Amino acid sequence: MVSNKEVGDPCQFDKLSVRELKINLRDRGAHVSGNRPELIKPARGLVQIRKRTLKEINIQDNNNKLEQQEELFTTPLAEKLPEPGSLKGCWEDDVLKIPFFRTQDLYNYLVLNRSRTFDNQNMNARKQLKAKVFYEDGHVHSVKYNQISHKCSHYYVRAKVIPSLPGSDVKKKDYEPWACLSKVSGKVHAAGCNCAAWEGESCNHVAALLYALVDIGSKQKDGLNAPTSTKCKWNQPRKTKNKPSKVSGSCIQKAKI
Known part of the structure; x- marks a missing residue:
């Protein structure tokens, strides 16, 4: 099976099976449907626009959170x-x-x-x-x-x-x-x-x-x-906290006309 690293060149998608193409598209959060030629076209397009895989996005998000935590507890000095x-x-x-x-x-x-x-x-x-x-x-x-x-x-x-x-x-x-x-x-x-x-x-x-x-x-x-x-x-916290009551316990009366 050809890994995601090996499909950096759009031409490499010609070597992938239908199953591998679908996996590649799902990894990038793309819609998966159609036959092999219909799958190759969007797969090539996603690589050309440098669409990252979901795994790469998650790694980047985790790195951003770590950097944010580092900055959060580090003063300008x-x-x-x-x-x-x-x-x-x-x-x-x-x-x-x-x-x-x-x-x-x-x-x-x-x-x-x-x-x-x-x-x-x-x-x-x-x-x-x-x-x-x-x-x-x-x-x-x-x-x-x-x-x-x-x-x-x-x-x-x-x-x-x-x-x-x-x-x-x-x-x-x-x-x-x-x-x-x-x-x-x-x-x-x-x-x-x-x-x-x-x-x-x-x-x-x-x-x-x-x-x-x-x-x-x-x-x-x-x-x-x-x-x-x-x-x-x-x-001084507010003295009363609103406590919700159940609708079943409410008494609803018709208006008198």
């Missing part, structure tokens, strides 16, 4: 950072220690950031800017700060976010977003979450956490965060 989940201690409740964070810093990360994208284009996560409502509604709580070390140029901040829709599982755990920021500039280096959309680093839960940092920073600037003051909304 080439400092290797521990993963936030590995830091069991040193998480502090005192938000006064969190460096000042501005609305512009949030916008620069969610919309203008290019370092977190593969195509070097703006992240353009404008939809996540609406997460301010998510934060204002009291979904964010238990904000904690970790300076990693005195010498490290960056710090971690994490929080818990109540799901907006609890669904049928009323015991669903809160999401746990985190962000890594510069201690000097306030620039967001990386972020993550344990939700399904975390790979983009711009889910609503991360955005809500960043809005909490903006609120903390604005109150620090205005002198409203005194050590003796009451806890603010970023440490």
Whole structure:
């Protein structure tokens, strides 16, 4: 049998059997049907346009993920950072220690950031800017700060976010977003979450956490965060969680005309 490496030259497809041609086409995610001449034509075309096999695509995707993970926990100063989940201690409740964070810093990360994208284009996560409502509604709580070390140029901040829709599982755990920021500039280096959309680093839960940092920073600037003051909304989860009821338990009445 002729391997995929041996069919780099389109002329080599003349030596393949119908079965081998179909395997080659399936490996490249192409439609498979027809007799031998009808299979040779698309097989040649895919090689000419350098269509990669599914295996090659998976290998490249895995390599990209490894590179992304490497960049995620390496600062611009080439400092290797521990993963936030590995830091069991040193998480502090005192938000006064969190460096000042501005609305512009949030916008620069969610919309203008290019370092977190593969195509070097703006992240353009404008939809996540609406997460301010998510934060204002009291979904964010238990904000904690970790300076990693005195010498490290960056710090971690994490929080818990109540799901907006609890669904049928009323015991669903809160999401746990985190962000890594510069201690000097306030620039967001990386972020993550344990939700399904975390790979983009711009889910609503991360955005809500960043809005909490903006609120903390604005109150620090205005002198409203005194050590003796009451806890603010970023440490006060909403008191009630909506619990869905079964349709069978609902009482539907006809309108009286």
